[in-house]
Amino acid sequence: MDVKIVKEIVEMRTIDEAAKEILEKAINEGIETAWDRLEAQQPQCGFGQLGVCCNRCAMGPCRISPFEDEGPTRGVCGATADTIVARNLLDDLLVGAAAHSDHGREIVEVLLKTAEGKSQGYEILDVEKLKRLAKEYGIGTDGRSKEEIAKDLALAMLEEFGTVKNWIQFAESRPPEKTKEIWKKAGIVPRSVDREIVEAAHRVHMGVDADYVNILLHALRTSLSDGWGGSMMATEISDVLFGTPKPVESYINLGVLKKDMVNIVLHGHNPVLSMMIVKAAGDPSLVEYAKSKGAAGINLAGMCCTGNEILMRQGIPLAGNMLNQELAIATGAVEAMIIDYQCIFPSITFTASCYHTKIISTSEKAKIPGAIHMEFHPETAYDTAKEIIKLAIDNFPNRNPDRVKIPSKPVKMMAGFSYEVIKEALGGSFKPLIDAIASGKIKGAVGIVGCNNPKIKQDYGHVTLAKELIKRNILVVETGCAAMASGKAGLLLPEAADMAGEGLASVVRSLGIPPVLHMGSCVDCSRILVLLADIAKEMGVAISDLPAAGAAPEWYSQKAISIGAYFVASGVFTVLGLPPKIMGSPNVTKLLTEGVEGVVGGKFAVEPDPVKAADIIEAHIEKKRKALGI
Amino acid sequence: MKTVFVRPERCIGCRHCEIACAVEHSRSRDLFGAFFEEPKPSPRIHVELGVEFLTFPNKCRHCEPAPCMEVCPTGALYRDEETGSVLVNYDKCIACAMCAMVCPFDIISFKKVWHVNFLKTVNYKCDHCIDRQREGREPACVEACKTGALVFGEVNEIIRSSRKDFTLRTTKALEGEEAPELPEGIVAFREIMKKVAHLGPLG
Ligand code: SF4
Ligand code: SF4
Ligand code: SF4
Ligand code: SF4
Numbered sequence A: 001m002d003v004k005i006v007k008e009i010v011e012m013r014t015i016d017e018a019a020k021e022i023l024e025k026a027i028n029e030g031i032e033t034a035w036d037r038l039e040a041q042q043p044q045c046g047f048g049q050l051g052v053c054c055n056r057c058a059m060g061p062c063r064i065s066p067f068e069d070e071g072p073t074r075g076v077c078g079a080t081a082d083t084i085v086a087r088n089l090l091d092d093l094l095v096g097a098a099a100h101s102d103h104g105r106e107i108v109e110v111l112l113k114t115a116e117g118k119s120q121g122y123e124i125l126d127v128e129k130l131k132r133l134a135k136e137y138g139i140g141t142d143g144r145s146k147e148e149i150a151k152d153l154a155l156a157m158l159e160e161f162g163t164v165k166n167w168i169q170f171a172e173s174r175p176p177e178k179t180k181e182i183w184k185k186a187g188i189v190p191r192s193v194d195r196e197i198v199e200a201a202h203r204v205h206m207g208v209d210a211d212y213v214n215i216l217l218h219a220l221r222t223s224l225s226d227g228w229g230g231s232m233m234a235t236e237i238s239d240v241l242f243g244t245p246k247p248v249e250s251y252i253n254l255g256v257l258k259k260d261m262v263n264i265v266l267h268g269h270n271p272v273l274s275m276m277i278v279k280a281a282g283d284p285s286l287v288e289y290a291k292s293k294g295a296a297g298i299n300l301a302g303m304c305c306t307g308n309e310i311l312m313r314q315g316i317p318l319a320g321n322m323l324n325q326e327l328a329i330a331t332g333a334v335e336a337m338i339i340d341y342q343c344i345f346p347s348i349t350f351t352a353s354c355y356h357t358k359i360i361s362t363s364e365k366a367k368i369p370g371a372i373h374m375e376f377h378p379e380t381a382y383d384t385a386k387e388i389i390k391l392a393i394d395n396f397p398n399r400n401p402d403r404v405k406i407p408s409k410p411v412k413m414m415a416g417f418s419y420e421v422i423k424e425a426l427g428g429s430f431k432p433l434i435d436a437i438a439s440g441k442i443k444g445a446v447g448i449v450g451c452n453n454p455k456i457k458q459d460y461g462h463v464t465l466a467k468e469l470i471k472r473n474i475l476v477v478e479t480g481c482a483a484m485a486s487g488k489a490g491l492l493l494p495e496a497a498d499m500a501g502e503g504l505a506s507v508v509r510s511l512g513i514p515p516v517l518h519m520g521s522c523v524d525c526s527r528i529l530v531l532l533a534d535i536a537k538e539m540g541v542a543i544s545d546l547p548a549a550g551a552a553p554e555w556y557s558q559k560a561i562s563i564g565a566y567f568v569a570s571g572v573f574t575v576l577g578l579p580p581k582i583m584g585s586p587n588v589t590k591l592l593t594e595g596v597e598g599v600v601g602g603k604f605a606v607e608p609d610p611v612k613a614a615d616i617i618e619a620h621i622e623k624k625r626k627a628l629g630i
Numbered sequence B: 001m002k003t004v005f006v007r008p009e010r011c012i013g014c015r016h017c018e019i020a021c022a023v024e025h026s027r028s029r030d031l032f033g034a035f036f037e038e039p040k041p042s043p044r045i046h047v048e049l050g051v052e053f054l055t056f057p058n059k060c061r062h063c064e065p066a067p068c069m070e071v072c073p074t075g076a077l078y079r080d081e082e083t084g085s086v087l088v089n090y091d092k093c094i095a096c097a098m099c100a101m102v103c104p105f106d107i108i109s110f111k112k113v114w115h116v117n118f119l120k121t122v123n124y125k126c127d128h129c130i131d132r133q134r135e136g137r138e139p140a141c142v143e144a145c146k147t148g149a150l151v152f153g154e155v156n157e158i159i160r161s162s163r164k165d166f167t168l169r170t171t172k173a174l175e176g177e178e179a180p181e182l183p184e185g186i187v188a189f190r191e192i193m194k195k196v197a198h199l200g201p202l203g
Helices: A003-013 A017-028 A034-040 A046-050 A081-115 A127-136 A146-159 A169-173 A177-186 A193-203 A212-242 A271-281 A284-292 A304-314 A322-330 A348-352 A378-398 A419-425 A431-439 A460-471 A480-488 A494-499 A502-511 A525-539 A558-569 A586-600 A610-628 B016-024 B067-071 B098-102 B130-134 B140-144 B155-174 B184-199
Strands: A248-252 A262-267 A298-303 A318-320 A336-339 A358-361 A411-415 A444-448 A474-478 A516-518 A548-552 A573-576 A604-606 B002-006 B046-049 B055-058 B077-080 B085-088 B150-154
Touching: A003 A017, A017 A322, A034 A322, A046 B184, A081 A146, A081 A193, A081 A212, A081 A271, A081 A378, A081 A558, A081 A586, A127 A146, A127 A169, A127 A212, A146 A212, A169 A212, A177 A212, A177 A525, A177 A586, A193 A212, A212 A271, A212 A304, A212 A525, A212 A558, A212 A586, A248 A304, A248 A318, A248 A480, A262 A271, A262 A304, A262 A378, A271 A284, A271 A298, A271 A304, A271 A336, A271 A378, A284 A298, A284 A378, A298 A304, A298 A322, A298 A378, A304 A318, A304 A411, A304 A480, A304 A516, A318 A322, A318 A480, A322 A336, A322 A348, A336 A348, A336 A378, A348 A358, A358 A378, A411 A480, A411 A516, A419 A525, A431 A525, A444 A460, A444 A480, A444 A610, A460 A474, A460 A480, A460 A494, A460 A610, A474 A480, A474 A502, A474 A610, A480 A516, A494 A502, A525 A558, A548 A558, A548 A610, A558 A573, A558 A586, A573 A610, A586 A604, A586 B184, B002 B155, B016 B046, B016 B140, B067 B077, B067 B098, B085 B130, B140 B150, B150 B155
Parallel strands: A262 A298, A262 A336, A298 A318, A336 A358, A444 A474, A444 A548, A474 A516, A548 A573, A573 A604
Antiparallel strands: A248 A411, B002 B150, B046 B055, B077 B085
16 A cells, blocks of 8 residues: 555554554554454444344344334334333443453452462452451451451452342442432432342343333443442452552553563453463563573563553553554564453454464453463462463564564553542542642543544544643543553653643642543542542532543443443533434433433533533533532 | 435435345345355445445436446346336346446446356346336335335425425424424434544544
8 A cells, every 4th residue: 555545544543653653564564453344344334323223132123213204113012212222221331330340250259269268379468458448348357367357358249249238338338428319319229239230131121121211220220330339349359459559650552562572462351360460470480481582581561451450550561552452463573462351352363363473361251263262260370370471482483573563662651540549649638639629720620531442533532632621720530541542642641740731730740640640440430439439528519519520532332331321320420422322312312411410410421522522521510610619 | 217216314324225135136035045145145235434424325326318328338238118227138248347437326346146157247236126126016225224215216206295395394494493304313413423523534
C-alpha cells in the first residue's frame, strides 16, 4: 500500500504514537487488526444497534421495526420494543456483572486456599487491611493468626455469593445512609452476588419479566451487587493478597518491550495469575536460564487490566490497552503472551501465528484454539508460573530480529492511587479535598473509566475528555483502559498539572500528585465508589449530591454496562461515548437518561464528542455545587 | 411496471435483504441448505456504508432503456416483457464486463452461479426475483426488509402515497403540530452516530 495512505489510515485509528509506528508495520505486513475487522463488518445491523432484535428463543429471532408505521411491532411472543430492549440490556449487564464477580470469587477462593495452607506461592501481604475487613464483617481478630482471620473472611465473602444470608456486607456498611435509603425505597438493595445475576438470567427468559421499568430496576440491583459486591471483593482481597497499591513510577506504551530481553506480555484481568508470574520472573534460576539462551534477562509488560494490577502493586510497565494487544505481537518482539480472561481477542492466536509469539492460556474457562494451554491452579501456581516463563525463554531464539520493531519512547507515568493512598495524601481525612471543592479551587471530580472501541479513534475520547476536565479544574480519577490512555498521553504525571486549571494545579502541586489519578483496574472502579461514599459521608449527603460524574468515552464491553449502571444506581451522572443498544425504545432511553434520576439520583447521557461531554459534565457539577450552596 | 422502490432514510443496514436474496438464488432456496452449496450463493443487492454510518441498498434498477442491454455484445441481457425486468442469459454471457462499465449504479459483478457450468463466471445481477414475480409474490429482498426501506409496486403508486404523507406532514406542521418524518429514536440515534463517525476511522 502507498506509504501516504498507510499513514492516513493509521492517523484515523489511534492517537497513541507508539501504536502508530507498529500499526504501520502491521498494515505493511498484512496483519489483520480489530480496525480491519470493524471495517469488514460495515454496515452493522441497525436492529442490533438499536437493541430491537431478540434472539432468545426458537420462535425467533424477532425484530421490531423502529419505524412505527411499517413492519412488526411485536416479537412472536408478543414482546414490544420496550420489553426487548430492556431484556437485552439486562442480559448484557448480567454478563458484565458475572465477569467481574466470577473474577472476584476466584480471588476470594485463593485467599481461602492460602489461609488453609493449600496454595503455592501466595501469602497474606496486607495484614492490616485483612484485619480492617474482618472487623467490617464482624470477624474477631484478637489473638488470632492471620490465616484464621483470612479463612473466616473468605468464607464470609463466599457466603455472599449464595442466597442464605441475603445481604452484602459492603453494600451495607460502606454507602452513605442517604444512598442506602434511596436503594431501599427503589427496592434495589442487592441481596447476593450470584442471586441477582441468576435472577437476571431468569427474568430475560421468554414469558418472565415484560415490564421494562421492572427489568431496568433489577438491572440496577444486579449492577450494585457487582460494584458493591463482586468487584469490591476482588479489589479488597487482591489488596490483602498482593498489597494495597502505593504510588509507583513506571512506563507505558509498546516501547516498554525490550530488544535484548525475553518479552512476556501479561494480558487479561486477574492478578492471581499475573502477580505469580511477576514473582516467578524474579527467580534467579530463570534469569540465568534466559541468559543462557542469549537474552539479557526477562522483561514483563502488562496489557489490559491485569497489567493495571501489576503496575499498581509492582510498577511493572504497561504495553498498552485493549487495542494494543495485536500490535504488541506485531512488534515481532514478544516471546509469549500469557492470558487469563476477558477482553482477549479470540483472533489473538491467529495474529501470533504470523510471528514467533506463543499464546499461553491459563484458565479452564478461557481457552483459545491455537493457544498452548497451561492451566493455572492456586495449589501449583508458582510451579506453573515458572514453567510458563521457561517456555517463553525457550522461544527467544526463535525471534526473527529482521521483523522486530520496538517504538523508541515509552512514556513515564505515576500510578498506585488506591483509596487508602489518596486519603493518606490528604492527611488522613477527606476534609482538605472537601475544602478545596468548597472553595472552588477544585470544582468537582470525575471518574473516567472503560475500554477502547475501534469505532472511536483509540484514546482520543479518553485523553480529550481528561484534558478538558482538568483544564476546567475538575479532578479526574481513572481505571482500566482509560487510565492507560492517560498514561500514554503523559497525563499521569505531576508535571501534567501544567495542563490543569489554576485551582486544580495548585492543589495537586502541593500534594505532588498528577491531576489525573490512576486508581487501578476495572474492578477497582469499586475504589471510586468507596471514595465517593466516604466524601459524601463526611459531608452528610448522598453520593448523588456530590459535584461528581462518571464517563466511559470509548466503552465496548458488557462489564462497562454494569459499571455504568452501578455508578448511576449509586447516584452518579454518567456520560457514555457510544450509545448503548437501547435507542430502539424511546421509553427505555428516556428512563435511563431522564426518569431514573428521580429514583436513584444518577442518570446516563450519551455524548460521543469529548469536548461536549466535558461541557455537560461541567454543567452537572455546577448544578450540584449550587444545590450544596458552594 | 412494478419496481423495487428504495426509501433510503429507512435503511438501517441490517442486511436481511442481502441474506434473503442470496437464499432465493441458491439451489436449495433454504437458508441452512445454502450454506453447504458450491458455489455459495451471493446477494444481488448490496448494502454498503456511505457517510456517517448511513447505508443504501443498491441493486439493479431494471432501467428502460437499459445501458447494459445496449452494450452487451452477445445478447445475453434481455428484457422480460411481462415484468419489465432486465435478465441475464447465463449461457450467453462471456463475462466481458461491458455491462458493468456502463451500469450507472455499478451493481454488476461476476461469479459462478449454480445455474450454469461451474467453470464460468457470469454477470449475476439482480433478476428482479423473476421466479417469485411469476408466482405473484414480491421479491425476496422486499419481503425481508422489515423497515419499509424496500417497497415493491408501481412506481407512481408508491410516489403518490409518499406524496400524500408529505402533504399531511406539511399541513400538520403549518398547524403547529409535530410531524416528524422519522421516529425520534432513529433521529437521536443517527445524531449520535454522526458524531461517532467523525471521531473514528469510519468517518
Ligand atoms: S444492470 Fe445497471 S444498467 Fe442494467 S438495468 Fe440494471 S441498473 Fe440499469
Ligand atoms: S458480461 Fe455478460 S452480460 Fe455483461 S455485457 Fe458481457 S456478455 Fe453481456
Ligand atoms: S429483487 Fe430479488 S434478485 Fe433483485 S435484489 Fe431483490 S431479492 Fe435480489
Ligand atoms: S433489509 Fe431493508 S433495512 Fe435492512 S439493509 Fe436491506 S434495505 Fe436496509
